[in-house]
Amino acid sequence: MIRVCSQQITRSKWFIPGFCLFLGLVVFGASWIGGHPGAGAVSLALMAGFGLLILLAGRSETIRGLRGDGRDERFAQIDLRATAVAGLVLILALIAAWLTQIASGHTGRPYDWLLAVAGLAYIFAVAFFRWRG
Amino acid sequence: MKNKVRVLRTQRNLAQGQLADAMGVSRQTINSIENDRYTPSLPLAIALARYFGVAVEEMFDDQGL
Numbered sequence: 001m002i003r004v005c006s007q008q009i010t011r012s013k014w015f016i017p018g019f020c021l022f023l024g025l026v027v028f029g030a031s032w033i034g035g036h037p038g039a040g041a042v043s044l045a046l047m048a049g050f051g052l053l054i055l056l057a058g059r060s061e062t063i064r065g066l067r068g069d070g071r072d073e074r075f076a077q078i079d080l081r082a083t084a085v086a087g088l089v090l091i092l093a094l095i096a097a098w099l100t101q102i103a104s105g106h107t108g109r110p111y112d113w114l115l116a117v118a119g120l121a122y123i124f125a126v127a128f129f130r131w132r133g
Numbered sequence: 134m135k136n137k138v139r140v141l142r143t144q145r146n147l148a149q150g151q152l153a154d155a156m157g158v159s160r161q162t163i164n165s166i167e168n169d170r171y172t173p174s175l176p177l178a179i180a181l182a183r184y185f186g187v188a189v190e191e192m193f194d195d196q197g198l
Contacts, residue, residue: 061161072158073174074165 013058013069020051091118135194139167141185156180 024047031040057063064070065078098111142152142163149167153160156177165171166181173181182189 061159064159070159072162073177074158074162074171077171 013055013064013067016067017051017055020047020054024048024051087118091115094118134172135169135196136166137187137192138163138181141187141192142167145185152184155184 024044027047028037028040028044031037031043054063054067058067058069061070061075065075071079094111094115098108098115101108101111138152142149149163150160153163156163158177162171162173166173178189178193182192185192
């Protein structure tokens with residue numbers, strides 16, 4: 001039941017635009033607390049603008065897929081591949097940043113533990129999905 | 134994977150969108166299947182075969198596997 005409900009929510013065309021707005025508000029709040037409300041307002045405007053673009057540009061299959069309401073099994077496969085590519089790029093960027101830090105005589109923080117989290121998450125995910133069959 | 138989806142669909146004068154609606158997928162997914170760019174999942178392959186009243190192996194050519 002929970003899975004069905006969560007799928008219905010994430011497949012609504014309002015989910016991603018709403019999430020963008022929510023994230024923009026969170027960033028704005030954090031920036032306000034941090035003493036940079038102007039930067040927070042810019043972030044909020046950017047996130048809200050992106051959300052609005054996603055909401056209104058529904059003619060594109062890519063946008064509908066990103067938004068959630070145009071997803072089917074093929075797009076789920078595309079999403080999985082795109083997530084893997086994004087994860088790989090992120091890990092490669094972390095490795096590059098970590099090596100740069102070490103070569104500059106620094107400790108490598110926080111890239112070392114971020115890489116450890118990524119590696120452990122991958123190992124646990126492999127073990128979990130193997131166990132699930 | 135090569136298949137006869139386009140042939141069977143056009144024989145029944147169906148648009149890609151109509152078949153997509155019947156299968157619960159997007160029109161682009163039907164287009165990708167017809168152009169051998171996407172191999173459908175087993176449930177979708179079975180649903181397509183049932184829809185056209187043929188066996189799955191009649192609809193999809195596994196010679197390339």
